[in-house]
Amino acid sequence: MTDIATRTKDILGRLGAGDPFVADGDLICRSPIDGSEIGRLKSHTPDETSDIIGRAQSAFEQWRTVPAPVRGQFVRELGELLREHKEDLGALVSIEAGKIVSEGLGEVQEMIDICDLAVGLSRQLHGLTIATERPGHRMMEQWHPLGVIGVISAFNFPVAVWSWNAALAFVCGDAVVWKPSEKTLLTAVGCQALAAEAGRRAGVPDGLSALLIGDRTVGELMVDDRRVALVSATGSTRMGKEVAPRVAARLGRTLLELGGNNAAIVAPSADLDLAVRGIVFSAVGTAGQRCTSLRRIIVHESIKDELVAGLKAAYETLPIGSPLESSTLVGPLVDEQAFSAFGAAVAQAQSDGGDLVTGGTQSESDGGFYVHPAIIDMPKQTEIVKAETFAPLLYVLTYSDFDEALALHNDVAQGLSSSIFTLNVREAETFVSVVGSDCGIANVNIGPSGAEIGGAFGGEKETGGGRESGSDAWRAYMRRSTNTVNYSTELPLAQGVEFV
Ligand code: NAD
Numbered sequence: 001m002t003d004i005a006t007r008t009k010d011i012l013g014r015l016g017a018g019d020p021f022v023a024d025g026d027l028i029c030r031s032p033i034d035g036s037e038i039g040r041l042k043s044h045t046p047d048e049t050s051d052i053i054g055r056a057q058s059a060f061e062q063w064r065t066v067p068a069p070v071r072g073q074f075v076r077e078l079g080e081l082l083r084e085h086k087e088d089l090g091a092l093v094s095i096e097a098g099k100i101v102s103e104g105l106g107e108v109q110e111m112i113d114i115c116d117l118a119v120g121l122s123r124q125l126h127g128l129t130i131a132t133e134r135p136g137h138r139m140m141e142q143w144h145p146l147g148v149i150g151v152i153s154a155f156n157f158p159v160a161v162w163s164w165n166a167a168l169a170f171v172c173g174d175a176v177v178w179k180p181s182e183k184t185l186l187t188a189v190g191c192q193a194l195a196a197e198a199g200r201r202a203g204v205p206d207g208l209s210a211l212l213i214g215d216r217t218v219g220e221l222m223v224d225d226r227r228v229a230l231v232s233a234t235g236s237t238r239m240g241k242e243v244a245p246r247v248a249a250r251l252g253r254t255l256l257e258l259g260g261n262n263a264a265i266v267a268p269s270a271d272l273d274l275a276v277r278g279i280v281f282s283a284v285g286t287a288g289q290r291c292t293s294l295r296r297i298i299v300h301e302s303i304k305d306e307l308v309a310g311l312k313a314a315y316e317t318l319p320i321g322s323p324l325e326s327s328t329l330v331g332p333l334v335d336e337q338a339f340s341a342f343g344a345a346v347a348q349a350q351s352d353g354g355d356l357v358t359g360g361t362q363s364e365s366d367g368g369f370y371v372h373p374a375i376i377d378m379p380k381q382t383e384i385v386k387a388e389t390f391a392p393l394l395y396v397l398t399y400s401d402f403d404e405a406l407a408l409h410n411d412v413a414q415g416l417s418s419s420i421f422t423l424n425v426r427e428a429e430t431f432v433s434v435v436g437s438d439c440g441i442a443n444v445n446i447g448p449s450g451a452e453i454g455g456a457f458g459g460e461k462e463t464g465g466g467r468e469s470g471s472d473a474w475r476a477y478m479r480r481s482t483n484t485v486n487y488s489t490e491l492p493l494a495q496g497v498e499f500v
Contacts, residue, residue, distance in 0.1 A: 002034070002036045002038075004031045004033060004034065004036055004038060004095055005036065005037070005038045005039065007091070007095065008031075008038045008039070008092065008095055008096075008186060009021075009039070011088045011089075011091060011092050011095075011190065012092075012186065012189065012190055012193075014085070014088050015085055015088055015089065015092075015190040015193045015194060016193040016194065016196070016197050017189045017190050017192070017193035018193075020039075020041060020186075020189050021039035021040055021041065022040055022041055022042040023040065024040070024042075025039075025040030025041045025042040025043075026040075026042060026043055027040060027041045027042065027043055027182060027185060027213065027214070027215070028040055029041060029096070029185055029186050030183075030335075031095050031096060031098075031368075032096075032097070032098035032331075032332040032333065032334050032335060032368050032369065033094075033095065033098060033322055033323060033324065033331075033332060033366075033368050034322075034366045034367035034368050035367035035368050035369075036367065038095070038096075038186065039186070041185055041189075041213055042213070043213055043214035043215065043217075043218060044212055044213050044214050044218055046221055049212055049214075049218055049221045049222065050221070050225070052177060052207070052210045052211075052212060053148060053150075053177055053210075053222065053225050053227050053228060054227070055206065055207030055210065056148045056175040056176070056177050056207050056208065056210050056227075057147070057148055057175070057227045058205070058207065059175045059204070059205035059206060059207040059208040060145070060147055060148055060173075060174060060175040060208075062205040063145070063170075063173055063174070063175060063204065063205055063208055064144070064145035064173040064174075066173070068122045068123070068125050068171055068172075068173065069122050069123045071122055071170060071171050071173060072118065072119045072120075072121075072122025072123065072171050073202050074170055074198055074199060074202035074204050075115050075118045075119050075122070075167050075170050075171055075198075076115070076119045077197075077198035077199075077201045077202050078115055078167070078170075078194065078195060078198035079111075079112050079115030079116060079119065080198075081194045081197055081198055082108060082111050082112050082115065082194065083112055085108075085194060086105060086108045086109070086112070087105070088190075089108045089111075089159065089187070089190055089191070089194075090104035090105035090106075090107065090108045091104060091324075092104075092186060092187050092190050093107050093108070093158060093159060093187055094323045094324055094331075095186075095324075096158060096183075096184045096185075096186050096187050097155055097156060097158050097183075097184055097187070097334065098287065098289075098323050098331040098332040098333070098334060098368070099286055099323055099331060100323040100328050100329060100330075100331050101323065101324065101326060103285065103286055103323075104323070107157060107158075107159060107160045108159065108160075110160045110163070110164075110453060111159060111160055111163035111167075113452070113453040114160075114163050114164050114167045114168070114453050114469060115163065115167050117167070117453055117454070117469075117470060118167035118168050118170070118171045119171070121168070121171055121474055122171040125143055125171070125172065125474065125478070126143075127140060127141040127142045127143055127480075128140065128141045129141075132484065133494060134484075134486070134492045134493075134494060135488060135490070135492065136486060136487055136488020136489075136490060136492075137484055137485065137486050137487070137488065137492075138484070138485045138487065139482070139483070139484045139485075140482075140483050140485075141480060141481070141482050141483070142480070142481045142483060143172075143475065143478040143479070143480060143481075144173070144478060144479050144480075144481055145172055145173025145174050145477075145478060145479075146172065146173075146174055146229045146230055146253075146477055146478050146479050147174060147175075147227070147228075147229030147230070148174065148175045148176075148177055148227055148228050148229055149165060149166075149169045149174045149175070149176050149177070149228070149229065149230045149232060149477060150177050150179065150222045150223070150225075150228040150230070150231045150232065151165045151166065151176055151177070151178045151179065151232050151233075151234075152179045152219050152222070152223075152231065152232070152233040152234065152235060152239075152243070153178065153179070153180050153181055153188075153234050153235070154181055154234050154235040154236075154291075155181040155183035155184045155334055156286065156289045156290060156291070156334070156390075157234070157290075157291075158180065158181065158184035158187040158188065159187050159188070159190075159191050161234045161257070161468075162176075162178050162180065162188070162191060163191075164453075164457070164468045164469045165232045165255075165468060165477075166178070166195070166209065168468075168469075168473065168474045168477050169477045170208070170209070171474075172474055172477040172478045173478075174229075174230075174477055175207065175208045175209070175210070176208070176209050176210070177210045177211075177212055177222060177228065178192070178209075178210065178211050178212065179212040179214070179218055179219045179222055180211070181235075182214070182215040182216075183334055183335065185213060188211055188213075189211065192209065192210075192211040195209040196209070216239075219243075220246070223243050223246045223247055224246055224250070226250055226252070228252065229252065229253060230252070230253040230254070230255060230476065230477065231243060231247050231252060231253070231254050231255070232254075232255040232257075232466070232468070232476075233254065233255070233256055233257070233258075234257040234258075234291075235257075235258065236258060236259050236388075237258040237259040237388070237413075237414070237462045237463075237464075239258070240256045240258040240462075240464050243256070244256060244464075253476075254464075254466075255466040255467075255468065255476050256463075256464025256465060256466045257291070257457075257458055257459075257463070257464060257466050257468060258291075258414075258459075258462060258463050258464040259291065259388040259390075259414055259416070259462065259463065260291045260292055260293070260295075260388060260414050260415075260416030260417055260448075260459060260463055261295050261296065261386065261387070261388045261412045261413070261414040261416075262282075262292055262293065262294055262295055262296070262414075262416055262417040262418055262419075262439070262448040262449070263294070263295070263296035263297070263298055263408075263409050263412075263418055263419075263448075264278070264279060264282070264294055264296075264297055264298070264418070264419045264420065264421060264447060264448065265298045265299075265399075265405045265406075265409060265419075265420040265421070265422070265427075265431065266279075266297060266298070266299040266300065266303065266307055266420075266421045266422075267300055267402070267405075267420065267421065267422035267424060267427050268300045268302050268303055269422050269423040269424045269427075270303070270421035270422055270423065271421070271423065271445070272303065272306060272307060272310060273310075274421070274445065275307065275421040276307070276310040276311055276314055277314075278419070278421065278445070278446055278447040279294060279297065279311060279394075279447060280311065280314045280315070280318075281447055281449070281450070282294035282419075282447030282448055282449040282450070283295070283373065283392060283394040283447075284315070284318060284329070284330055284373045284392050285329075285449060285450075286331075287330050287331050287332065287333055287371075287373075287391070287392050288373065288390070288391045288392030288393060288394075289333065289334065289338070289390055289391065290449050291416055291417075291463075292416060292417040292441070292448050292449035292450070292451065293392075293448075293449055294394060294419075294447050294448055294449065295388065295389070295393065295394060295395065296381075296385060296394070296395050296397060296409075296412075297394060297395070297396050297397065298397045298398075298399055298405045298408050298409055299396060299397070299398060299399070300398075300399060300400070300405075301398050301399065301400050304396070304398050308357060308375070308377065308396060311357075311358075311375055311394075312357055312358045312375065315358045315359060315372075315373055315375060316358060318330050318373065320363045320370055320371075320372065321363075321364075321370065322366070330370075330373060330392065331370075332365070332368035332369050332370050333368075333369040333370070333371060333391055334369075335369065336369060338369065338390060338391055339362070339369035339371065339391075341389055341390065341391060342371055342374075342389060342391035342392075342393060345384055345387075345389040345391070345393055346360040346374055346376065346393065348384040349376045349378060349382070349384050349385070349393075349395065350376070352378070352379075352382040352383075352384060353378070353379045353380075353382075354376040354377060354378045354379070354395070355376065355377040356374065356375075356376055357374075357375040357376065357377055357396070358372070358373075358374065358375050359371070359372035359373045359374035359375065359392075360372065360374035360376070360393075371391065371392065373392035373393070373394070374392065374393045374394065375394045375396060376393070376394070376395050376396065377395075377396045378395045378396060378397055380397070381395075381397055381408055381411060381412075385397070386411070386412045386413065388414060402427060402430070406430075406431075406435075406436060406437075409437060410437070410438045413461055413462040414459065414461060414462050414463050415438050415439045415440060415459045415460035415461035415462070415463050416439055416440060416441065416448075416458070416459030416460075416463040417439055417440070417441035417442075417443070417448035417449065417451075417459065418431075418437040418439040418441065418442050418443070418448055419442070419443040419444065419445075419446060419447050419448045420437075420442075420443075420444055420445075421444075421445055422444070422445070428444045428445075431444065432444065438460060438461070439459055439460060439463075440456075440457075440458045440459035440460055440463065440467070441455075441457070441459065451469075453469050453470050454469075454470040454471070455469065455470050455471060456468070456469060456470055456471035456472070456473045457469040457470075457473070458473075
C-alpha cells in the first residue's frame, strides 16, 4: 500500500467512514498526485439505486413536516462536524482532486460557510402577501419542500458542490441523493459519513442524505427516476446537454451548472500589478481546473506587451508539484485525458497562428500529470479559444476599442464568470450593465474565480442558467403555492366575471 493510500485509509477512518473499500470493486480510486491506486469501490446496481431513491422519498415525506428552524439544527450539526474535520477532509480533497493544501482547506471552509448560511436561512424561508382585488379575501404565496433532490457533481469541486445543494435542500425540507464524480468517490464517502453522524445527532429520518456510487450510468438512472423532483447537475456542457432533455422528457426540474470560458478585459487604465496577481490566481489556481478559471485575456493594444511580460515572469516562477507540499501553487491535472486535452489545445492554438509565450509542456512528474501553465498570444478568437479546455491554458486577445473588447468577450457559447481590470468608472459600470458582460458573474478589479457563498452562483447560455448558494437560490429547492383565502360571506369573482 502506498503512503497516499495509507493516509487516505486513516482519514476515512477518522471521518467515520470505516473501511469502505471492496477488493473486487469495479471502480478504481486513484490519486492524481502520482496516479496510484488508493482503493476500489463497487457501483450500485439498478435495484440498489432504486431502493436508495425510494428510501430518500420516504425520508422526505417525514422531513417535510419538521419545522424549518428544527431542520436547520441538522445542518448546524453538519457544519460543526465539518469544522472539526476540516483538515482531514481538506487533505482528502488534495489527495483525490489534486488541489493544493490551502485550496483543499478552502473548499471545506466553503462547506462550513454554506452550512452557516443555511442555518440562518432556516428561520427566514418566506413567502409573500399579495394585494387582492376581491374584498374580504387574502392572497398569499407559500414555499413548500420540493421532494428528492438528485445532485450530480464534478471532480473539481468534489465536496463543495454537494454542500451548496445539500445544505439548502435540507433546510428547505428535501431529501438529497448524491451521485458524485467517479473520479472523486472517496471525498464523497467521507462527507456522507459526516452527514450520517450529523443526522444521528439531529435525529433525521434514515435515507435523508444518500450517496449513489457509480459512473454516469448510475447518474442516468437517477436522472430518469420520476421520484427525483429536481436534478441539480454540475459538470461539463456535454453532460448538461445529455441530462437536460432526459429530465425534460418526464417534465422534471433541472438546475444546471455547466462549463465556463471566462475572460478578463484589461483596459489601459488598469492597475497592472493588481491585474497580474488577479490573472495568475484565476488562470493557474487549481491548475486551471475551476469552472470559473480564467481562460481568455482581452487586453488593450497599448499595454499588451507590458502585461504579457509581467504574466510570463510570474508564470515562470510558479512552484509546480505535489499539492501536499506547502510551497506548491500548481498541482496536477486530474488524469491523462485532461493532460491530452491540454496538449491538443496548445497544438491547435499554435496551428491557428498562436504564439506560445510560455509553458505548454509536461512538468517533471512522479506518475501524475503535471504541466507548465501556458500562455498563448492569439491573432484572433478561433474555435479552440471558444472551447473550454479544462487546464491552465490562457489565451491573449488584443483590442483597440472598448466595444470590440465587449464583443470578443461575449462571443463564446458559455456565460459563467467574467471580469474587467480598469480604473475607468465608465468602463467598469458598462461592463456590469445590461450591455456589458453576458455572464452570471461579472467582477471589477478581481479575477473571475473565487466566488463567496453569499451571492447566487451560476451562469447563462451553455453554462446552463442555474443558480446555487446565496441570494434567493434556495427557491430552486422548494415549490411555490399561491393561496387565496375568502373570509367574507360573498363570492366575488376575479376580473368582474358574473356567474350565477
Ligand atoms: P463531467 O461532465 O465529465 O462529469 C460531471 C458529472 O456528471 C459526473 O458525476 C459524471 O458521472 C456525471 N455524468 C456525466 N454524464 C452523465 C449523464 N449522461 N447522465 C448523468 N450523469 C452524467 O465533468 P467533470 O470533468 O467532472 O468536471 C469538469 C466540468 O464541470 C467542466 O466543464 C467545468 O466547467 C464544469 N463545472 C461547472 C461548475 C459550475 O458551477 N458551473 C462547477 C464545477 C465544474
